[in-house]
Every structure is written in C-alpha cells, then in structure tokens.
Amino acid sequence: MVDSRKICFIYCVNNDHLLFKSFRSIDTLHIPGGYTVENRIIKNARSITKAYNDAMKSSNAKYKVYLHQDMVIINPNFLKEMVMIFLRHPQLGLMGVAGAKQLPPDAYWPHASACYGKFMWGEPENASPFVWNEVVGDYETVQAIDGVAMISQYDVFWREDIFSGWHFYDISQSLEFINAGYQVGVARQTAPWFLHQAHDVSMVGYEDTRQQFLFHYGRFIVH
Numbered sequence: 001m002v003d004s005r006k007i008c009f010i011y012c013v014n015n016d017h018l019l020f021k022s023f024r025s026i027d028t029l030h031i032p033g034g035y036t037v038e039n040r041i042i043k044n045a046r047s048i049t050k051a052y053n054d055a056m057k058s059s060n061a062k063y064k065v066y067l068h069q070d071m072v073i074i075n076p077n078f079l080k081e082m083v084m085i086f087l088r089h090p091q092l093g094l095m096g097v098a099g100a101k102q103l104p105p106d107a108y109w110p111h112a113s114a115c116y117g118k119f120m121w122g123e124p125e126n127a128s129p130f131v132w133n134e135v136v137g138d139y140e141t142v143q144a145i146d147g148v149a150m151i152s153q154y155d156v157f158w159r160e161d162i163f164s165g166w167h168f169y170d171i172s173q174s175l176e177f178i179n180a181g182y183q184v185g186v187a188r189q190t191a192p193w194f195l196h197q198a199h200d201v202s203m204v205g206y207e208d209t210r211q212q213f214l215f216h217y218g219r220f221i222v223h
Contacts, residue, residue: 009037095151146170
C-alpha cells in the first residue's frame with residue numbers, strides 16, 4: 001500500500017564521494033510534520049532505467065526524488081515546497097527543476113525555444129546560477145524535464161526495455177508520464193533547490209541513444 005506521507009530519495013551511484021555530499025544535504029532539510037524520509041541507493045547498475053525501476057518497486061513512498069549523485073540540496077525548505085505543490089495539484093505527476101516547454105527537433109531540451117527553471121552549478125564556494133525562464137505559479141507545464149532531479153507522486157515504469165544506458169531516460173520518462181495522463185512540470189522555487197556539483201559527464205552512447213529516442217518518441221516532436 002502506498003504511504004502518502006513518505007518521501008524516498010533514490011540514487012544510482014558510481015561515485016561514493018559525490019554521493020556523500022548529496023546524502024549529507026538531506027540531513028539539513030526541514031521534514032514536513034507527519035512525514036518520514038527513506039532512501040534507496042543502487043550501485044553497479046547496468047542502466048539508470050533498470051536502477052530506477054528496481055528502487056521504485058522497492059519503496060511504497062508516494063513521493064520519490066530521483067537525484068543525480070552530484071546534486072546537493074541547498075534549500076532547507078525543499079521538501080515542504082515540493083509536497084505543497086503536489087498536494088495542490090494532483091494532476092501533476094512528475095516535477096523537475098529545469099526543462100523545455102516543447103522538445104526541439106534534435107531532442108536536446110536546452111535547444112528548445114522556451115526553457116524554464118534554475119539550479120546552481122559548481123562547487124559550493126564559487127557556485128553560479130543556471131537560470132532559464134522564471135516559473136509563474138506553482139509550476140510550468142512542460143514536455144520534458146532534465147534528469148538532474150526528477151520528483152514524482154505516482155509510479156510510472158521507466159523504459160528499461162528501450163534504454164539500456166545513461167542518456168534520454170529523463171526525456172522518455174517525461175513523455176511516459178504524459179502518456180499516462182499526468183502533467184509534467186518545472187517547479188517554482190522560492191530559492192534554488194539544488195546545487196549541481198561540476199564534474200565530467202560521459203557522452204559515450206549519446207548519439208545512438210538519441211536516435212533510439214527519436215525512433216520511439218519522434219511523434220511528440222513538432223518540426
């Protein structure tokens with residue numbers, strides 16, 4: 001049975017040092033009254049979609065926060081703000097901190113004509129903001145959110161049957177939520193929720209996965 005007052009943080013990990021910083025930031029959060037927090041850490045996964053499915057199925061938490069291991073929570077009110085948005089908007093299934101109103105032809109969401117959201121980037125002592133269009137209202141309805149932080153209040157299967165690597169899982173999951181009848185949104189943040197620690201990101205397999213994505217989801221893209 002789903003526990004409507006439980007929040008689960010989910011990580012797919014290959015760097016314990018980065019995870020430690022992110023994990024430690026959870027302890028700084030104000031937890032809404034009556035709510036509990038748990039975590040799931042998946043290591044040595046063959047793909048991020050498989051890891052997220054395994055973690056999702058292992059937790060009965062209503063709210064699941066899928067975080068990159070290099071994301072540090074810097075707003076102590078993150079949980080309160082997140083829960084209040086979801087409580088006010090049951091139609092909102094999946095929420096992030098950055099994303100695109102409409103996917104561009106190349107499916108790379110930052111190339112879209114209308115992007116929303118914000119987060120901090122870099123090391124804590126010299127972080128700088130990444131800012132797109134400001135969100136008006138509790139959230140901006142979008143077609144795709146970035147995988148640095150994906151927060152759900154319903155469970156939808158991650159397409160491990162299509163994506164066996166580390167790219168485009170976030171965009172496909174956004175569209176799967178839309179297919180399931182939910183809205184996807186970029187949250188309004190009173191102050192940035194997350195700091196994205198700078199580190200090298202592997203682009204191995206990116207182009208092949210992009211072509212897979214376009215084959216399966218190209219109908220969602222307006223050319």
